[in-house]
Amino acid sequence: MTFMPYVAPEQLMKDRSDYAHKGIARGRSVIGAEYADGLLFIAENPSSTLHKIGEIYDRIAFAGVGKYSEFEELRIAGVRLADMRGYTYGREDVKARDLANAYSQALSTIFTQQMKPYEVEILVGEADGDEDGTSLYHVLFDGSVTDEHGFVAVGGHAEDLTSSLRDRYQQGWDLPTTVRIAVEVLGAPDGRTIPPEELEAAVLDRTRSQRRKFRRLTDDDIAGILGSS
Numbered sequence: 301m302t303f304m305p306y307v308a309p310e311q312l313m314k315d316r317s318d319y320a321h322k323g324i325a326r327g328r329s330v331i332g333a334e335y336a337d338g339l340l341f342i343a344e345n346p347s348s349t350l351h352k353i354g355e356i357y358d359r360i361a362f363a364g365v366g367k368y369s370e371f372e373e374l375r376i377a378g379v380r381l382a383d384m385r386g387y388t389y390g391r392e393d394v395k396a397r398d399l400a401n402a403y404s405q406a407l408s409t410i411f412t413q414q415m416k417p418y419e420v421e422i423l424v425g426e427a428d429g430d431e432d433g434t435s436l437y438h439v440l441f442d443g444s445v446t447d448e449h450g451f452v453a454v455g456g457h458a459e460d461l462t463s464s465l466r467d468r469y470q471q472g473w474d475l476p477t478t479v480r481i482a483v484e485v486l487g488a489p490d491g492r493t494i495p496p497e498e499l500e501a502a503v504l505d506r507t508r509s510q511r512r513k514f515r516r517l518t519d520d521d522i523a524g525i526l527g528s529s
Contacts, residue, residue, distance in 0.1 A: 313412075316411060316416075316417045316442075317417075317441075317442065319416070319417065319419075320366075320411075320417045320418070320419050320420075320441040320442070322419075323366055323367060323419030324365060324366040324419055324420065324421055324441065324454075324455060324456075325455075325456050326456065327365040327366050327367075327455045327456055328343060328344040328345060328352075328365070328455060328456060329343065329344065329365065329453055329454065329455035329456055329457055329458060329461055329486060330342070330343040330352055330353070330363045330364070330365050330423065330453070330454050330455055331343070331451065331452070331453050331461065331465070331482045331485065331486060332363060332423045332425055332436050332448070332451065332452050332453075332454075333450070333451040333452075333465070333469065333473075333478050333482055334431075334434050334436065334449075334450055334451065334471070335472075335473050335474060335475050335477075335478040335503075336431075336472050336473060336474050336475075337474075337475065337503075337505055337506055337507045338427040338434065338503055338504045338505045338506045338507070338513065339361070339425045339426075339427045339434055339436065339503065339504040340475065340478050340479065340482065340501065340502075340503050341353045341361060341363045341423065341425065341501065341502050341503070342479065342482045342483070342486070342499060342500070342501040342502075343363065343365075343455075343486075343499070343500050343501075344486055344487075344494050344498055344499060344500075345498070345499065345500040346497075346498045350368055351500060352364055352365065352368075352371075352500055353500055353501070353502045353516075354375050354502075355502075355512070355514035356375070356378050356379055356382050356399065356424070357379070357382040357383075357386065357391075357394050358391060358394070358511050358512050358513065359426050359427055359428050359504060359506075359513045360382065360394065360395075360396050360399065360424065360425070360426045360504075361424075361425050361426075361502060361504050361514055362374075362375045362378060362422065362423070362424055362425075363422065363423040363425075363454075364420055364421070364422045364423075365420065365421050365422075365454050365455035365456075366418070366419040366420035366421060366441070366455070367418070367419040367420060370418045370419060370420045371418075371420040371422055374403060374406070374407075374418075374420065374422060377406070378399050378402070378403065378424070381399065381402055382394045382399060385398070391511075395426065396424045396425060396426035396435050396436075396437060397426075397435065397437065399424050400424045400437035400439055400445050401445065403422060403424065403439045403443075403445070404439055404443045404444070404445040405443065406443075407420075407439060407440070407441060407442065407443040408442060408443025409443075411441060411442040411443060417441050417442070418441050419441065420441055421438070421439070421440055421441060421454040421455065422438075422439045422454075423436065423437065423438055423439075423452065423454060424436075424437045424439065425437070425504060426504070427504035427505070427506045427513050428506070429506065430506070433506070434506075435447070436448040436449070436452060438452050438454065450469055450471065451465045451466075451469050453465060453485075457489040460488070460489050461485050461486065461488075461489070464485045464488055465481075465485055468481055468485070469481070475503065475525075476525045479501065479517070479522065479525045479526070480525060480526060483499065483522075483526060486499075496519045496520075496522040496523040496526060497519050499519075499522055501516070501517040501521075501522055502514060502515060502516045502517060503515050503517065
């Protein structure tokens with residue numbers, strides 16, 4: 301008969317937390333920031349096919365850092381949940397808050413019951429109606445969820461990026477200003493300028509006439525914004 305060594309619950313939780321933190325810290329950061337007409341997500345991402353930012357539903361977007369396969373699995377689950385809720389009730393009943401809570405419950409269960417926690421942090425944002433309808437939620441690997449206001453940075457160098465954004469961010473910025481400042485902040489920890497082709501960006505633009513508010517910014521869009529500064 302084999303005996304498993306006893307590990308105190310608090311030590312087990314700490315070990316899992318440290319493991320997840322290390323995996324997330326190796327990933328490139330994502331910034332979410334409110335601007336005058338909606339919500340911007342922007343990240344350093346050299347890949348043109350493996351997206352860190354994606355659409356969930358009409359007015360809701362998702363961004364993830366850490367292990368790609370794990371946050372992509374969460375994104376797909378969110379799309380399915382939103383589709384089901386929209387079909388069962390109504391499209392207006394699909395809210396970022398409910399998705400963030402669902403992600404929180406799923407990640408909490410994984411963190412406490414599975415041997416290996418997910419190495420992810422995710423953002424869920426919504427741009428609904430006027431400025432008061434904008435919401436941004438930050439969900440950690442252990443299921444902790446926070447309601448962010450104005451801006452948030454996740455992934456590697458998150459603390460440095462958050463500190464820099466706190467010093468510079470101003471409500472009511474237009475999109476070009478928000479993009480330029482976010483790109484400067486993303487490159488600041490390494491003291492470099494990130495080229496447009498290594499950036500991934502998307503917005504939830506509440507001024508769009510279409511039902512879907514999600515729009516990706518192309519390399520040319522980003523280059524044009526950075527070149528006009």
